[in-house]
Amino acid sequence: xxxxxxxxxxxxxxxxxxxxxxxxxxxxxxxxxxxxxxxxxxxxxxxxxxxxxxxxxxxxxxxxxxxxxxxxxxxxxxxxxxxxxxxxxxxxxxxxxxxxxxxxxxxxxxxxxxxxxxxxxxxxxxxxxxxxxxxxxxxxxxxxxxxxxxxxxxxxxxxxxxxxxxxxxxxxxxxxxxxxxxxxxxxxxxxxxxxxxxxxxxxxxxxxxxxxxxxxxxxxxxxxxxxxxxxxxxxxxxxxxxxxxxxxxxxxxxxxxxxxxxxxxxxxxxxxxxxxxxxxxxxxxxxxxxxxxxxxxxxxxxxxxxxxxxxxxxxxxxxxxxxxxxxxxxxxxxxxxxxxxxxxxxxxxxxxxxxxxxxxxxxxxxxxxxxxxxxxxxxxxxxxxxxxxxxxxxxxxxxxxxxxxxxx
Amino acid sequence: xxxxxxxxxxxxxxxxxxxxxxxxxxxxxxxxxxxxxxxxxxxxxxxxxxxxxxxxxxxxxxxxxxxxxxxxxxxxxxxxxxxxxxxxxxxxxxxxxxxxxxxxxxxxxxxxxxxxxxxxxxxxxxxxxxxxxxxxxxxxxxxxxxxxxxxxxxxxxxxxxxxxxxxxxxxxxxxxxxxxxxxxxxxxxxxxxxxxxxxxxxxxxxxxxxxxxxxxxxxxxxxxxxxxxxxxxxxxxxxxxxxxxxxxxxxxxxxxxxxxxxxxxxxxxxxxxxxxxxxxxxxxxxxxxxxxxxxxxxxxxxxxxxxxxxxxxxxxxxxxxxxxxxxxxxxxxxxxxxxxxxxxxxxxxxxxxxxxxxxxxxxxxxxxxxxxxxxxxxxxxxxxxxxxxxxxxxxxxxxxxxxxxxxx
Numbered sequence: 001x002x003x004x005x006x007x008x009x010x011x012x013x014x015x016x017x018x019x020x021x022x023x024x025x026x027x028x029x030x031x032x033x034x035x036x037x038x039x040x041x042x043x044x045x046x047x048x049x050x051x052x053x054x055x056x057x058x059x060x061x062x063x064x065x066x067x068x069x070x071x072x073x074x075x076x077x078x079x080x081x082x083x084x085x086x087x088x089x090x091x092x093x094x095x096x097x098x099x100x101x102x103x104x105x106x107x108x109x110x111x112x113x114x115x116x117x118x119x120x121x122x123x124x125x126x127x128x129x130x131x132x133x134x135x136x137x138x139x140x141x142x143x144x145x146x147x148x149x150x151x152x153x154x155x156x157x158x159x160x161x162x163x164x165x166x167x168x169x170x171x172x173x174x175x176x177x178x179x180x181x182x183x184x185x186x187x188x189x190x191x192x193x194x195x196x197x198x199x200x201x202x203x204x205x206x207x208x209x210x211x212x213x214x215x216x217x218x219x220x221x222x223x224x225x226x227x228x229x230x231x232x233x234x235x236x237x238x239x240x241x242x243x244x245x246x247x248x249x250x251x252x253x254x255x256x257x258x259x260x261x262x263x264x265x266x267x268x269x270x271x272x273x274x275x276x277x278x279x280x281x282x283x284x285x286x287x288x289x290x291x292x293x294x295x296x297x298x299x300x301x302x303x304x305x306x307x308x309x310x311x312x313x314x315x316x317x318x319x320x321x322x323x324x325x326x327x328x329x330x331x332x333x334x335x336x337x338x339x340x341x342x343x344x345x346x347x348x349x350x351x352x353x354x355x356x357x358x359x360x361x362x363x364x365x366x367x368x369x370x371x372x373x374x375x376x377x378x379x380x381x382x383x384x385x386x387x388x389x390x391x392x393x394x395x396x397x398x399x400x401x402x403x404x405x406x407x408x
Numbered sequence: 409x410x411x412x413x414x415x416x417x418x419x420x421x422x423x424x425x426x427x428x429x430x431x432x433x434x435x436x437x438x439x440x441x442x443x444x445x446x447x448x449x450x451x452x453x454x455x456x457x458x459x460x461x462x463x464x465x466x467x468x469x470x471x472x473x474x475x476x477x478x479x480x481x482x483x484x485x486x487x488x489x490x491x492x493x494x495x496x497x498x499x500x501x502x503x504x505x506x507x508x509x510x511x512x513x514x515x516x517x518x519x520x521x522x523x524x525x526x527x528x529x530x531x532x533x534x535x536x537x538x539x540x541x542x543x544x545x546x547x548x549x550x551x552x553x554x555x556x557x558x559x560x561x562x563x564x565x566x567x568x569x570x571x572x573x574x575x576x577x578x579x580x581x582x583x584x585x586x587x588x589x590x591x592x593x594x595x596x597x598x599x600x601x602x603x604x605x606x607x608x609x610x611x612x613x614x615x616x617x618x619x620x621x622x623x624x625x626x627x628x629x630x631x632x633x634x635x636x637x638x639x640x641x642x643x644x645x646x647x648x649x650x651x652x653x654x655x656x657x658x659x660x661x662x663x664x665x666x667x668x669x670x671x672x673x674x675x676x677x678x679x680x681x682x683x684x685x686x687x688x689x690x691x692x693x694x695x696x697x698x699x700x701x702x703x704x705x706x707x708x709x710x711x712x713x714x715x716x717x718x719x720x721x722x723x724x725x726x727x728x729x730x731x732x733x734x735x736x737x738x739x740x741x742x743x744x745x746x747x748x749x750x751x752x753x754x755x756x757x758x759x760x761x762x763x764x765x766x767x768x769x770x771x772x773x774x775x776x777x778x779x780x781x782x783x784x785x786x787x788x789x790x791x792x793x794x795x796x797x798x799x800x801x802x803x804x805x806x807x808x809x810x811x812x813x814x815x816x
Binding site for chain 1: 430432439442445449450453457458459462464466469472473475476477478480481484486487488489491492495499
């Protein structure tokens, strides 16, 4: 297990750059991950990329800005940011986002300031969102440790030890501990695809979630919905893996048909603050009440971000026995925690989760209950007690999950 | 001498952020200088800045891009880059550019590729250039060591030793070794101002340069030209220091009236390559012939960058006894080497170097011989043998420089 093998998995398997013509790659990295970003860039060029753009985010500077920038400047987010994204999107860019960073980065900062900034950037960047949401451009989100992050996952270890330990854990989640990681991935993708096929064959109209924690939620599913595994295809027909690791199969809910209450089973890292022990109550699709032991305000701000931020946009099934969950770690990072647990997402749905969705108009999508919003935020709801029952057109019930795992 | 004092000199003296309303700062830094950029950002906020934007350039990635990017992508430089600059310029941004970096960064790369990229970016960014050239926005260029740069200045030392040694040298050039650096700066600025006054009082029409190396050059000076010292004023009336260090007084030449030959006395760092032992021959203002012991091609490409890249845009006087020159070091970095030596610049002139120039149209400036180009590249021509004679309207000769130093 080393950085080079990891880079190979990303460049050659997740994005398969060697198969692409005129590949343009845009890597988004933290300062601390710059050495790995350089490794990716080098390899992308070796595999024939014509351009590798890297944007570097520095957490210390982000924190300084969030603390001290004037409100007026926080709200100022120039349209050139969108123009830059669209310029690359139109030229067929593939994204590599390196997630990882201090989950507590913005601890103690007034959530109003964070929301102000995110609203401003979300509003400007919205038109670029659909290109990844619709898989027009390829994209992959991967993880790489930072010291601050590692210290939160392993608080008792020294920074260096924690970093190495987190790296090892991440490498295991992406199957780098297998002798032939690519083969292991292909086998794993097969398993996920088969689960998706079983779900698709049942052609359900709704799902009913229950858990010991108190979750009692019904989620409607749109006509023509598809359960999707870890593989996607971009507009040019190239296969890509949007997430490394990935353990989920997911679909789009009918955003108008969600009722009941759901309890989160893992903390949610919301832009540098952890929302802990929270629940959301839905009525007619809308989140009408929320509660949290910590940072409830941030959750409230989130669902008020725009008109449909209070509605669901993703329903994902993950076995409680997934290797990530079996590690026993809480990563405090969505990429990892979402793949350890059944989850839902507030905000935009993936149009690719209904048949023909990628070529439907906004109105057509809305008529099916496919949600649209500037946010898409996963939160985890799976645990060992979770039961999910599917109901089909005839009203027949099908057990999907029992004790937190698939029954098939 | 430490980083904090240096940051203070930049924030409180060079840009005087504490005196500005709604100061917006844009820091341009290398990855390696990020800790110092953070220090500057923190201090700028402490002094009341409303936003500090930092853009980080990574030399390793720049080198990778310059080596491997396709020619088509090298030529692709989106207009959003200009929009971003203009957005900040219009909001009154002040720039801090941290220069420093490997002078050999692009060694061995085909100069055509470098030129391709620079032409593309220069063409797009041209409209933003005048805001600094005309001192509409405040700007300051300062230096900070990197290891690769330090190793070239001190090739016999270890990277760490070289870094510390270069830092010490840089700190001395900006008078941080004085007990009260700010007071030392004010005295120094006085000296430069007085030299400028003497030159302005003579109201010369041309300068004649001669040196043992073979320099024999006449440079016409425009009607109404001004000799400027180290202080500038931006459009809002705030004083700023464009360069730290600075030892020069400078003016604009008449770009149509330059004749003869000039020999460089220091190597020129041209976008990561050193042009060494070069000369330029001028006729009627145009560089008509060049020669160099190393990287002549880059020099040729430079003067062909656009129509007026082959004409002069700056004439600057620096005593050979300046503290930077007395250090005996070659910095292989324009900011430092230009302040160790009389120099000229190819390309754009500063409109502020003629009376009322900042409000003249392009045509009015051109009619005075004020050069316009997308480039502005200083090169050093001073040494211990340099003599400069000024000729006034009546044809009287005035000795300005003898044996490389001012006679007054």
